[in-house]
Amino acid sequence: MTFTTSRGALTRGTLAKRAGCHIETVRYYEKIGLLAPPARSPGGHRLYREADQRRLRFILRGRELGFPIEELRSLLSMVDEHAYTCGDIQAMTLTHLTSVRDRIRDLQRLERTLSTISDRCTGGQVPDCPIIDEMLGAPA
Amino acid sequence: MTFTTSRGALTRGTLAKRAGCHIETVRYYEKIGLLAPPARSPGGHRLYREADQRRLRFILRGRELGFPIEELRSLLSMVDEHAYTCGDIQAMTLTHLTSVRDRIRDLQRLERTLSTISDRCTGGQVPDCPIIDEMLGAPA
DNA sequence: CTTGAACCTGTAGTCGCTACAGATGCGACC
């Protein structure tokens, strides 16, 4: 079992498992400066604390919400310095929400197009296909 | 005016403009083997024909429909060899359609989460924010 | 003290382009 070391520190693998990400993601976030370089064991292994786990969870939760890394970097520094207002965060979120809605609309248009053209197919062994014809010729 | 050369060949820039893509995309598609290496002028400039324009349009239309490059490679070789049935193409399209629908569902979930949490904001100069609290604590 | 998993480092690959630098070609005009 790999849990914690003698003084309660977490290894990289354990941190990743607990926070719910790939082990290499932890190292990646350190490299790009989202996670601070942690303490090391005498042999050079990273040793994390509970605070690191909370910070990583924050980042991962932000990613799940679709925030890009650079926005998370801003969010983290605002939180670190307690320098934010609800209005600031809400504005960032609403901007982000707009882009999510745009993406949904784009995909819905695509969905309609794809279902329309595939509905026109007869299927089976027929050596002609309206999808190919559509791609060869006029746009749908 | 840059249209066609003496024998009706298209330059790379003209081809890109006519087909509707970035000039560098043409070279990229050649590099990855979607477009065949075209004839060259004595000085080494690419010279394209109408058939190249049709092929490029096919690829771009496929990209607009969201097909990944590798699927377009398959589609192109099937079309080149007249070796496809409507059923084959329809199956590819339906698989692709499913993944588009999955992505829509994921984004809709995200949209609901983001609008729910931003609705809880009071906004303005308030130094606490439910969005941040959410990211620091329990998942929404 | 041995064993095997976990970790260390740096780097390359993913996808689909786009951008750049530095050199050369092309065609229009004079």
Add this chain to the structure above:
DNA sequence: GGTCGCATCTGTAGCGACTACAGGTTCAAG
């Protein structure tokens, strides 16, 4: 035929957000 300026040529690096690998070391359990 000379000059001008745009277009094109080549190879390579960068984007975003990781993930995978190679080749070596450390850790901890038995």
